Amino acid sequence: MAHQQHNEYVPGYARQHIQHHEWRTAENSAPHLIPHLQRLAASKPKLSLLDVGSGSGTITTSLAKYIPQGTLTGVDLSEEIVSRANAEAQEAGIANVTFQAGSIYSLPFQDNSFDVVHAHQVLTHLDQPVEALKELLRVCRPNGGLVASREADMRMWSFHPSPPGLVAFHKLIGDVMVHSGGHRDAGAKLVSWALAAGAQRDRIHASCGTWCYSSPEERQVWGGSMMERIQNGGMRRKALQEGMVTEEQLRDMVRGWEEWLDAEDGFLGCMHGEIVIEKA
C-alpha cells in the first residue's frame, strides 16, 4: 500500500535519540486517559489495553500500574525497539505487559479485541491518519470500549529564550515531519480525523495536554535529545539529503539549543491535542 512508504519513524531508535521517549510516562504523556482507565477498572479490573506505537514502552509499563490485574500489549513497527521493550519490562518484573511488532494499518488482532486502545504521538507521523484511527476503532470493543490518542501540534512550541538557531530548528522539525508524510498540526485535527473515521461527535472527548521543560534537568532531557537529532540520526540525514538545510545551519541550530540549555530562565512548552473516543 502506498502509505507504507510514509510509515517509517524518521528520527530512528538509537538510545541517545530517544532519550526523551524514555522520559515519557502515563502521568506526563497520557493524563487524559488515566481517569477513564480508573473508571473502567473499577467495574472490570481485568481490562485489556493495546498501546500502538509503543516505542520504548515507558508509557505502556507506567499505564500498567493503573490496571494491575489487566493485560497490556504494546505494538511497534520496529523489531529492534520491541525486543528492547520486552527485555526492560522483564527486567523490571512487570509481568502483565508484552510487546510485539506490527503496523497500525493492519494490526494483528481480531475485531473488538481490547477494552482500551491507546496511541501517543503516532498519527502525526502517518500520511493516512484516518485509516489508522479506523484500525484502532476496529480492534476496540464496542459499548464503552475506548480509543485514546494524543498528538502534538508541532506549531505550538512556546520557548524562551528564542535564539535564531532554535527558531530555525523548530521550523525544520515540522518541515521534516511534513516532508515524511506526517502533519505539523495533528493535535488540532484529532476531532476531525475521529469523525472521518466514524466516531460519533458526542462520544469524542477532546482536551489539550502539554510537555513543559524549565528546570535544568527538564531542559537537559528535551534539549539534549533535540541536539542529538541535529548532530546524528535520521532527522539530520533526511534534512541534508533533501536539501532542506545546510551543515552550517545545523551548527547554528546546535548553538541555539546550547544557548537555551544554558539559560537560567530557559522555558519550553509543547501543546498536544487529546481525544478519548467511546466506541458505540
Next chain:
Amino acid sequence: MAHQQHNEYVPGYARQHIQHHEWRTAENSAPHLIPHLQRLAASKPKLSLLDVGSGSGTITTSLAKYIPQGTLTGVDLSEEIVSRANAEAQEAGIANVTFQAGSIYSLPFQDNSFDVVHAHQVLTHLDQPVEALKELLRVCRPNGGLVASREADMRMWSFHPSPPGLVAFHKLIGDVMVHSGGHRDAGAKLVSWALAAGAQRDRIHASCGTWCYSSPEERQVWGGSMMERIQNGGMRRKALQEGMVTEEQLRDMVRGWEEWLDAEDGFLGCMHGEIVIEKA
C-alpha cells in the same frame, strides 16, 4: 507612574464580553495551584489567599472550596467588577471571600500579609510585569508562602478549521495586547520575570496549562465571547481608533468565528505558562 497609563483592561467589563471570564474556575484555570493549596491547608487550614486581578471572581470563589476555613481576598482595578463580584459571592452564600478595588502595582496590604498570592491572566496586560511580580512577592509571607501566576502565550492558539478571518483575528488580538503595553508571549517569560523579581530559581516551579474548546457548548463559550469583542467593546474600539483594522476586516473575522462555531470538528486549544514561587 508611567505604567498606570498602560494599566487598563482593554476588553472592558460588559457582561457579554466577559462571558468567558465567568466560565473560569479553579479547576480549568488554576490547576497548577490546587495541589499546593491542598498541601498547605493540610497543616494550616486557616490560610489567607489573595487573588489579584480577580475580575468577576469565579476563580476566587471556586478556590474557596479548597480552603473552607481560609480567608480569600480578591483585588481588581475596576470598582464596577468588584461590586458585582461581592454581590455574587454574597448571593451564593460564600462567606469567606471578599473583593476590593486596588492596583497590582501598589497593593493596599502590608508586607508578608498572605500565605498564598495568585494572579491569573494579569501580568500579560501590564507593561511592567516584573514590578507587579515584586509587589505580589512583597505581600506574600516568607518561609513557604506561595506566589502563583498563569499567563497566556497568545501565539499558542491551535485551531481547526482555520478560516482567514480567524487567523486575522488571532493576529489582531495579540497586536492589540502589545499595543496596549502588554505581551504576546507572557507565558514563555514567566520564569524569566520571576527571576528578575528576585525569586530563586530552585524555588520556581514552572508548568504549562491549556484551555480547550471543542464540544458545541465549549465552542459557544469561547467563540461567542470573541465575537462579542469584535462586534462591540474595547478591543473593537481600540483596533479601529488606532487604524489596526477596518470594519470590513472585522466583519470577515466575525465570519471566521461563525465558520468555526458551526464546524462539527471545531477545535481550539490555548496554551499558558504557569509558575508557583515559594518565597524564601
